Amino acid sequence: MKNNKTINLGKGINLTLIPEEKFKSNLVSIYIQRILDRDEVTMNALLPSIIKSGSEKYPSAREMSYHQDDLYGVSIGADSSKRGESQVITFKIISTDEEYLDEKIFKKVVKYLDEVVNxxxxxxxxxxxxxxxxxxxxxxxxxxxxxxxxxRYAVERAREEMFKNEKYGISDLGYLADIDKITAKGLYEHYVNIMKTSPIDIVVEGNFDEDEIVEIISNGFDFHRENIIEIPRADFIKKVDEIKVIKEEMDITQGKLVMGYRCNVDYKDEFKYYSLFVGSNVLGGGPHSKLFVNVREKESLCYYIYSSLEKYKTSMFISSGIESENYDKTVELIGEQLKSLKEGKISDEELLNSKSAIISSLKTIKDSLGGSSDFYFSQSMGGTNTTVEKIIEMIEKVTVSDIVEAFKNIELDTIYFLSNNKEA
Known part of the structure; x- marks a missing residue:
């Protein structure tokens, strides 16, 4: 089995190679990191779709499509996303493995991606x-x-309120109020600056000759680089002085309750973080979880309920759909289930089911082209560089006492409730 390899190409550019022979396609991904910034987030959200609309050599979607057909049907994708307090602009190109073709095309594929991006x-x-x-x-x-x-709206509003004075509270889609201010010239100038100053990760996943790929990637991109910005690590420790309670009304039939917690765990303390991860799954990871069994099934208080973690801010959100009259009882019962978890009242069955669910999900990362690329970029971005196999080993070792230790400093920060009942 070939191992992944990361090579520093200089000027703030890293190349990661992920050998994988089971797919008939190769994937090249370019990840461009920016600090999540209210002043540029809307422009960054616009850029992916603008860039893949046309290039100097292929100025229209039709001409790009014709050329992609010439390259045996390569496809290009682009998007932007929020990862902790960073905004990541991503470009991807998928091409047929040369093993199944009569000619070598990878160099042409890289040249085309360079044409589009640069x-x-x-x-x-x-x-x-x-x-x-x-x-x-x-x-x-x-x-x-x-x-x-x-x-989704309720979760976004809960994050916005909980992290109001932190970068993580900024929407990665940007803001309506900023869109009309953006000009074609200003957006291009911003893009030029991004490409000169942002950390860039190039990830190649598929079946390839390592030396050949390194040479093609090293010489195939026309990046113009200047002083590279540093992406600071997001703060993950915060004492909650007062729980924020936000209630809003809208014309809806089902209330949406979101409770946000500060976990106060360093995700670089990997075993503690994955103990937290297992605990979150025990609490609200599926039909086996405490919240599902005790709040939804036994008490019939909600239509759905689940918990989720945000790694880079080590925060946890519990989301639920409820009737407005059940607000107080649901909040109380969620608190009781979390207290039960923190006290170590976790059955062998709950722990086993949670571990099995997480491990099954982790194993699917390698089932589709691109899963490993995104996974290993996220690991690199967080400075952890842990393999899927190592994470599975950690998950398997987690005990009830490990979960108790991981949850001991968790604090409720924000309760957000969206309903159509002003008396709720």
Whole structure:
């Protein structure tokens, strides 16, 4: 079995190679890190769709499509996402493994990705006005559509309130109020700065010759680099002075309750973090969990309930759909279940089911092309660089006392409730 390898290419660029022979395709991913910043987050959210709309050599979607067909149907994807207090802009290209072709195309594939990323379509010193206008409207629609998914909206609002004075509270989609201020020229100038100053990770996943790939990647990208920004580590320890309770009303039929907790655990203390992870699953990870069994099934207080962790801020959220009249009782019972967990009242069956669920999920990372790329980039970004196999080993070793230790400093920070009942 070949091992992953990470090579520093200089100028703030790292190359990670993930050998994987079971797929008939290869994947090249470019991850560009930015500090989550209210002043640029909306521009960053716009950029992926603008960049993949056209380049100098292939100025339209049609011309890009024709060239992609010439490369045996390569496909390009681009997006931006929030990871802790960073915003990551990602470009990906999937191509057929050369083993199944009559010619070598990987060098051409890299050249095409470089064309798209480093030579975007520029007219009169800015991106094409038409493309910018279209994508600004699309981004507006995406932001506005969040409110249609009331569960997601409630979680986003809870995060916004809980981390109001922290970067993690910034929406990775950006803000409607900022969209109309963005110009084609200003957006292009911002992109040029990003490409010069941001840490960049290139990840290649698939079946390849290592020496050949290193040479192609090292010489295949026309990055122009200057002083590279540092991405600071997010604060993860915070004392809760007062629990925030936010209640909002909307025309909905089912109330949405979200409770946010500060876990106060250093995710670089990996065994403690994965003990926290197992504990969160015991609490609200599925049909086997305390919240599901005791709040949903036994008391019939909610339509759904689950807990989730945010690694880089080591925060936990419990989300539930309830009737407004059940608000007080649900909050109380959730508190009781967490107290039970912290006291170590965890059955062998609860622990075993939680470990099995987590391990099964971890094993699926390698089932699809791209899963390993995203996983190992996230590990690198967090400075942990742990393998899937090592995490599974840690999960298997977690005991009830480990969970108790991991949860001992958890504190409720924010309760957010969205309902149509002003008396709730």
């Amino acid at each position: 030579h975007p379509l520029v007219i009169d010193g800015g991106f094409k006005e038409e493309y910018v206008a279209i994508e600004k409207e699309n981004l507006k629609n995406r932001i506005e559509s969040i409110i249609n998914d009331k569960g």
